[in-house]
Amino acid sequence: MTKPDFISDSATFYPLWERASARVQELASASPAELLYFDSVDISTQKFFELVLALLAQEGGRDFVSLVLKPDPFSHFNFHFHKYPGFVHRAEQSDDDFFESWQQDPGDSPADCLWANSERYAVLPTPGTWFMYADRKREMGVLTGPPNILAFARSFYPFFLQPGEGFSVVE
Structure with a gap:
Protein backbone atom coordinates (compact mmCIF):
# COMPACT_ATOMS: atom_id res chain seq x y z
CA MET A 1 0.00 0.00 0.00
CA THR A 2 1.29 3.44 -0.88
CA LYS A 3 1.27 6.25 1.60
CA PRO A 4 -0.16 9.65 0.69
CA ASP A 5 2.30 12.00 -0.95
CA PHE A 6 2.10 15.67 -1.79
CA ILE A 7 0.19 16.42 -4.96
CA SER A 8 2.88 17.01 -7.52
CA ASP A 9 1.08 18.11 -10.66
CA SER A 10 -1.04 21.16 -11.36
CA ALA A 11 -3.58 19.14 -13.37
CA THR A 12 -4.56 17.35 -10.14
CA PHE A 13 -4.15 20.22 -7.69
CA TYR A 14 -5.68 23.14 -9.56
CA PRO A 15 -9.24 21.74 -10.00
CA LEU A 16 -9.30 20.69 -6.33
CA TRP A 17 -8.05 24.12 -5.25
CA GLU A 18 -10.66 25.84 -7.47
CA ARG A 19 -13.42 23.66 -6.02
CA ALA A 20 -12.32 24.36 -2.45
CA SER A 21 -11.93 28.10 -3.09
CA ALA A 22 -15.42 28.29 -4.59
CA ARG A 23 -16.87 26.49 -1.57
CA VAL A 24 -15.08 28.92 0.78
CA GLN A 25 -16.72 31.82 -1.07
CA GLU A 26 -20.12 30.16 -0.57
CA LEU A 27 -19.51 30.06 3.18
CA ALA A 28 -19.63 33.86 3.36
CA SER A 29 -23.35 33.81 2.55
CA ALA A 30 -24.27 30.55 4.31
CA SER A 31 -26.85 30.68 7.06
CA PRO A 32 -25.95 29.31 10.51
CA ALA A 33 -28.30 26.37 9.89
CA GLU A 34 -26.09 25.31 6.97
CA LEU A 35 -22.92 25.08 9.11
CA LEU A 36 -21.54 22.97 11.93
CA TYR A 37 -18.57 24.51 13.73
CA PHE A 38 -15.52 22.70 15.09
CA ASP A 39 -12.16 23.65 16.56
CA SER A 40 -9.58 23.98 13.78
CA VAL A 41 -7.13 21.70 15.64
CA ASP A 42 -9.64 18.83 15.51
CA ILE A 43 -8.02 17.70 12.26
CA SER A 44 -5.30 16.14 14.41
CA THR A 45 -7.74 13.90 16.31
CA GLN A 46 -8.88 10.34 15.69
CA LYS A 47 -12.54 11.25 16.05
CA PHE A 48 -12.25 13.90 13.30
CA PHE A 49 -10.68 11.32 10.98
CA GLU A 50 -13.52 8.94 11.82
CA LEU A 51 -16.02 11.71 11.01
CA VAL A 52 -14.44 12.16 7.57
CA LEU A 53 -14.68 8.40 6.91
CA ALA A 54 -18.28 8.31 8.15
CA LEU A 55 -19.22 11.22 5.88
CA LEU A 56 -17.62 9.42 2.94
CA ALA A 57 -19.59 6.28 3.76
CA GLN A 58 -22.85 8.28 3.98
CA GLU A 59 -22.39 9.31 0.35
CA GLY A 60 -20.85 6.07 -0.87
CA GLY A 61 -17.46 7.73 -1.34
CA ARG A 62 -14.02 6.28 -0.80
CA ASP A 63 -11.38 8.99 -1.19
CA PHE A 64 -10.95 12.50 0.13
CA VAL A 65 -8.56 15.40 -0.22
CA SER A 66 -6.92 17.70 2.29
CA LEU A 67 -5.52 20.98 0.98
CA VAL A 68 -3.83 24.03 2.43
CA LEU A 69 -5.36 27.23 1.09
CA LYS A 70 -3.15 29.67 3.02
CA HIS A 80 9.80 26.55 -2.88
CA PHE A 81 9.10 22.81 -3.06
CA HIS A 82 7.80 22.21 -6.62
CA LYS A 83 4.78 20.35 -5.29
CA TYR A 84 1.44 21.38 -3.88
CA PRO A 85 0.24 21.52 -0.25
CA GLY A 86 -2.34 18.80 -0.44
CA PHE A 87 -2.92 15.07 -0.36
CA VAL A 88 -5.39 12.69 -1.92
CA HIS A 89 -6.24 10.15 0.77
CA ARG A 90 -7.27 6.79 -0.65
CA ALA A 91 -9.73 4.47 1.09
CA GLU A 92 -7.03 1.86 1.69
CA GLN A 93 -4.79 4.33 3.54
CA SER A 94 -4.92 4.33 7.32
CA ASP A 95 -5.51 6.97 9.93
CA ASP A 96 -1.77 6.89 10.64
CA ASP A 97 -1.14 7.64 6.96
CA PHE A 98 -3.47 10.65 7.22
CA PHE A 99 -1.80 12.04 10.34
CA GLU A 100 1.69 11.40 8.96
CA SER A 101 0.84 13.19 5.71
CA TRP A 102 0.26 16.40 7.68
CA GLN A 103 3.70 15.97 9.31
CA GLN A 104 5.54 15.07 6.10
CA ASP A 105 8.64 17.09 5.19
CA PRO A 106 8.03 18.71 1.78
CA GLY A 107 11.77 18.71 1.03
CA ASP A 108 14.66 19.65 3.32
CA SER A 109 12.38 21.75 5.47
CA PRO A 110 10.51 19.85 8.22
CA ALA A 111 9.21 23.16 9.57
CA ASP A 112 7.18 23.52 6.37
CA CYS A 113 5.09 20.42 6.94
CA LEU A 114 1.41 21.19 6.51
CA TRP A 115 0.65 20.80 10.20
CA ALA A 116 3.15 23.51 11.16
CA ASN A 117 2.70 25.73 8.13
CA SER A 118 -0.98 25.97 7.36
CA GLU A 119 -3.25 28.81 8.33
CA ARG A 120 -6.32 27.75 6.33
CA TYR A 121 -7.15 24.26 5.16
CA ALA A 122 -9.95 22.34 3.46
CA VAL A 123 -11.08 18.72 3.55
CA LEU A 124 -13.43 17.49 0.83
CA PRO A 125 -14.58 14.25 -0.73
CA THR A 126 -13.75 13.20 -4.28
CA PRO A 127 -16.59 13.47 -5.27
CA GLY A 128 -19.24 14.40 -2.74
CA THR A 129 -21.41 17.18 -1.38
CA TRP A 130 -19.93 18.00 2.03
CA PHE A 131 -17.05 20.39 2.64
CA MET A 132 -14.86 21.31 5.60
CA TYR A 133 -12.90 24.52 5.95
CA ALA A 134 -10.86 25.79 8.87
CA ASP A 135 -8.97 28.93 9.76
CA ARG A 136 -6.37 28.35 12.46
CA LYS A 137 -6.05 32.05 13.32
CA ARG A 138 -9.77 32.15 14.05
CA GLU A 139 -9.42 28.77 15.80
CA MET A 140 -12.56 27.54 14.09
CA GLY A 141 -13.66 25.35 11.24
CA VAL A 142 -16.98 24.56 9.59
CA LEU A 143 -18.63 21.61 7.96
CA THR A 144 -21.28 22.31 5.35
CA GLY A 145 -23.37 20.05 3.19
CA PRO A 146 -26.94 18.96 2.56
CA PRO A 147 -29.29 18.73 5.57
CA ASN A 148 -29.07 14.92 5.76
CA ILE A 149 -25.26 15.09 5.95
CA LEU A 150 -25.35 17.76 8.64
CA ALA A 151 -27.90 15.78 10.67
CA PHE A 152 -25.77 12.66 10.40
CA ALA A 153 -22.59 14.54 11.34
CA ARG A 154 -24.30 16.17 14.34
CA SER A 155 -25.34 12.72 15.62
CA PHE A 156 -21.91 11.20 14.97
CA TYR A 157 -19.47 13.87 16.15
CA PRO A 158 -19.91 15.16 19.71
CA PHE A 159 -17.42 18.03 19.43
CA PHE A 160 -19.26 20.59 17.33
CA LEU A 161 -19.20 24.08 18.87
CA GLN A 162 -21.51 27.06 19.10
CA PRO A 163 -19.66 30.21 18.00
CA GLY A 164 -20.55 33.63 19.31
CA GLU A 165 -23.36 35.60 17.71
CA GLY A 166 -22.38 36.99 14.32
CA PHE A 167 -19.19 34.93 14.10
CA SER A 168 -17.98 34.14 10.59
CA VAL A 169 -15.12 31.78 9.85
CA VAL A 170 -14.58 33.59 6.52
CA GLU A 171 -13.10 37.09 6.46
Missing part, protein backbone atom coordinates in the same frame (compact mmCIF):
# COMPACT_ATOMS: atom_id res chain seq x y z
CA PRO A 71 -0.29 30.35 2.79
CA ASP A 72 -0.78 30.65 -0.93
CA PRO A 73 -0.15 27.23 -2.45
CA PHE A 74 1.26 28.68 -5.67
CA SER A 75 3.59 31.53 -4.72
CA HIS A 76 4.71 29.96 -1.45
CA PHE A 77 4.60 26.19 -1.36
CA ASN A 78 4.92 25.27 -5.04
CA PHE A 79 7.54 27.96 -5.61
